[in-house]
Amino acid sequence: AQTVTQSQPEMSVQEAETVTLSCTYDTSESDYYLFWYKQPPSRQMILVIRQEAYKQQNATENRFSVNFQKAAKSFSLKISDSQLGDAAMYFCAYFEGGSEKLVFGKGTKLTVNP
Amino acid sequence: SQTIHQWPATLVQPVGSPLSLECTVEGTSNPNLYWYRQAAGRGLQLLFYSVGIGQISSEVPQNLSASRPQDRQFILSSKKLLLSDSGFYLCAWSEGNEKLFFGSGTQLSVL
Numbered sequence: 159a160q161t162v163t164q165s166q167p168e169m170s171v172q173e174a175e176t177v178t179l180s181c182t183y184d185t186s187e188s189d190y191y192l193f194w195y196k197q198p199p200s201r202q203m204i205l206v207i208r209q210e211a212y213k214q215q216n217a218t219e220n221r222f223s224v225n226f227q228k229a230a231k232s233f234s235l236k237i238s239d240s241q242l243g244d245a246a247m248y249f250c251a252y253f254e255g256g257s258e259k260l261v262f263g264k265g266t267k268l269t270v271n272p
Numbered sequence: 273s274q275t276i277h278q279w280p281a282t283l284v285q286p287v288g289s290p291l292s293l294e295c296t297v298e299g300t301s302n303p304n305l306y307w308y309r310q311a312a313g314r315g316l317q318l319l320f321y322s323v324g325i326g327q328i329s330s331e332v333p334q335n336l337s338a339s340r341p342q343d344r345q346f347i348l349s350s351k352k353l354l355l356s357d358s359g360f361y362l363c364a365w366s367e368g369n370e371k372l373f374f375g376s377g378t379q380l381s382v383l
Contacts (some may be wrong), residue, residue, distance in 0.1 A: 259321060
């Protein structure tokens, strides 16, 4: 079974600084997708960024970018110019093509200090 | 546009009582439907998913069951709740691809 590991239960960053959240995954497949979701205190799941495994180029969405290392099965999220509104739980997730299932890591709680 | 409705938002139930959580999707046909549970301070655990009416896949053996009586309706049930069933339950849908859209969730407290 595919697994997703987030080794940092909690992280903190100063406002306007940069922080990187780590994620590793285990799979023998070549067709899959990786995601970072944000869950603010409202508990609504918000898609932050998405990466297709067949694309070598790292995905970027405004202040959010990923470092996708396929051989190492690593998928980290970088948040630049951190804002107070970035404070949330961040979940890494894996979707295997044709499996119908999205598998989540246990999450990293990010605190942004003013 | 597509919307997902999940209710109730909050539920407090005694141990041993039945449970029924409902999720409906509007604006799409034959969606894939999902139930996830998030225990306090934990990640999201996939409980059930469905690719069509009457088709339910269970990921974790437990005290819960799921049904899909209509194309866009997904119900999570239990005959007798346990304390360990407490958690935050999220319904989600997709069009059969990797993009899942989540409902607003139900916080279930079993006392």
